[in-house]
Amino acid sequence: xxxxxQFAELLPYWDVLLHGLIFTxxxxxxxxxxxxxxxxxxxxxRTFGPKWLDPIVAxxxxxxxxTPFIVQLFFIFFGLPAAGVKLSETAAxxxxxxxxxxxYSTEIIRAGIEAVPKGHLEAAESLAMTRMQILRHVxxxxxxxxxxxxxxxxxxxxxxxxxxxxxxxxxxxxxxxxYIQSRNFRAFEVYLVVALLxxxxxxxxxxVLRGIGRVIFPKA
Amino acid sequence: MSLVSIKDVRKSFGSVEVLKGVSIEVxxxxxxxxxxxxxxxxxxLLRCINGLETYDAGCxxxxxxxxxxxxxxxxxxxxxxxxxxxxxxxxxxxxxxxxVMLAPKVVNRESAxxxxxxxxxxxxxxxxxxxxxxxxxQLSGGQQQRVAIARALAMRPNVLLCDEITSALDPELVSxxxxxxxxxxxxxxxxxxxxxxxxxxxxxxxxxxxxxxxKVHEEGPPKPLFASPGTPELxxxxxxxH
Numbered sequence: 041x042x043x044x045x046q047f048a049e050l051l052p053y054w055d056v057l058l059h060g061l062i063f064t065x066x067x068x069x070x071x072x073x074x075x076x077x078x079x080x081x082x083x084x085x086r087t088f089g090p091k092w093l094d095p096i097v098a099x100x101x102x103x104x105x106x107t108p109f110i111v112q113l114f115f116i117f118f119g120l121p122a123a124g125v126k127l128s129e130t131a132a133x134x135x136x137x138x139x140x141x142x143x144y145s146t147e148i149i150r151a152g153i154e155a156v157p158k159g160h161l162e163a164a165e166s167l168a169m170t171r172m173q174i175l176r177h178v179x180x181x182x183x184x185x186x187x188x189x190x191x192x193x194x195x196x197x198x199x200x201x202x203x204x205x206x207x208x209x210x211x212x213x214x215x216x217x218x219y220i221q222s223r224n225f226r227a228f229e230v231y232l233v234v235a236l237l238x239x240x241x242x243x244x245x246x247x248v249l250r251g252i253g254r255v256i257f258p259k260a
Numbered sequence: 261m262s263l264v265s266i267k268d269v270r271k272s273f274g275s276v277e278v279l280k281g282v283s284i285e286v287x288x289x290x291x292x293x294x295x296x297x298x299x300x301x302x303x304x305l306l307r308c309i310n311g312l313e314t315y316d317a318g319c320x321x322x323x324x325x326x327x328x329x330x331x332x333x334x335x336x337x338x339x340x341x342x343x344x345x346x347x348x349x350x351x352x353x354x355x356x357x358x359x360v361m362l363a364p365k366v367v368n369r370e371s372a373x374x375x376x377x378x379x380x381x382x383x384x385x386x387x388x389x390x391x392x393x394x395x396x397x398q399l400s401g402g403q404q405q406r407v408a409i410a411r412a413l414a415m416r417p418n419v420l421l422c423d424e425i426t427s428a429l430d431p432e433l434v435s436x437x438x439x440x441x442x443x444x445x446x447x448x449x450x451x452x453x454x455x456x457x458x459x460x461x462x463x464x465x466x467x468x469x470x471x472x473x474x475k476v477h478e479e480g481p482p483k484p485l486f487a488s489p490g491t492p493e494l495x496x497x498x499x500x501x502h
Binding site (some may be wrong): 157159160162163164165166167168169170173177178181182185257 | 310312335336338339341342343345347349350351352353362363366367408411412415
């Protein structure tokens with residue numbers, strides 16, 4: 041074993057790495073916001089919505105949670121054009137991420153909604169609140185408070201899983217790594233650095249999510 | 261005319277009939293104490309009055325509104341019927357004042373100015389002006405229940421339903437809640453209480469309803485009834501409590 045690490049070989053590509061890093065960060069932030077929006081709507085539909093909506097949302101959740109992310113991504117990017125929906129690789133990556141996190145967060149948020157004691161709903165009903173008012177003012181914040189740690193973990197999982205979007209040439213951090221090592225053949229150094237960047241990203245994301253949690257839920 | 265009129269109400273859970281034709285008339289300013297063994301149907305009856313439970317037959321009306329009618333109607337009714345629960349059911353993510361202000365704000369669309377005044381007024385009424393910014397988890401059971409009473413009062417109900425509101429409290433906290441209820445009674449609030457506090461039922465109640473096996477077994481002014489129960493069941497029930 042006499043491999044000599046030569047990180048200097050990466051220097052000319054710093055802008056490629058930076059571009060990929062920013063792409064991954066933006067992808068994570070956007071799909072987190074979009075995914076939680078979808079998940080909130082899905083969970084609300086399953087618990088407070090009309091009965092006919094439940095099997096539809098349930099089907100969405102089960103299909104997404106029981107198929108590989110890369111297949112979902114390929115379906116959106118390579119499959120949908122056959123149905124006339126042609127998306128750029130970036131758009132396909134964002135859409136796949138939102139759809140994926142949406143399904144997982146639907147189930148996580150639903151668990152939170154169902155954990156709200158029935159008595160709180162009755163108290164709110166007794167105060168003449170409508171179903172929507174109860175959902176918005178009584179249930180959701182309590183639900184999010186209960187499931188916030190689980191949701192935060194899922195966001196990290198999805199962020200790391202986003203590396204897969206490089207497979208459709210969406211220009212994320214992993215795509216950057218593939219690109220660089222195909223030019224300078226320094227796979228060891230490149231992937232070591234990129235792995236480290238993901239590690240730092242995950243640590244930073246956890247810290248940010250913890251901070252956000254403290255601001256939104258000041259008291260336990 | 262009665263404020264709350266309950267006529268021949270029946271209700272079954274599956275094959276078990278818990279209310280077997282109950283009739284009670286409650287006038288404005290009455291303090292009705294409903295007592296009876298667990299399983300006698302008293303909580304179910306109370307929950308029928310504001311539509312938390314449906315009933316199978318009979319009729320309940322509050323201030324002329326029929327409880328058995330449509331949903332929108334039910335909300336109109338609930339604006340006028342407050343309820344306080346055994347388990348307090350405060351919203352844990354809101355402070356005491358926010359708990360009180362929520363329904364006036366979102367249901368009655370009152371301005372922030374008015375809801376703040378309401379919170380101040382009702383929390384003062386239950387003796388918790390200094391706890392406005394506390395979260396439920398920072399309050400004792402008795403304090404939580406008093407906030408729950410304030411929350412119900414903030415909607416300015418015509419009648420307040422109290423479902424065993426001291427049963428979940430440590431003994432030393434019971435009296436602080438009962439004192440608040442007593443004050444409401446002397447202010448003329450119409451109250452219907454399901455309770456196990458016999459002394460309270462006797463001293464504060466204007467009407468006692470003893471439920472037994474899904475029916476009103478005996479009713480009347482509390483003091484005479486406690487002094488000389490008309491039926492062996494009531495005599496035994498009162499005896500059991502001491």
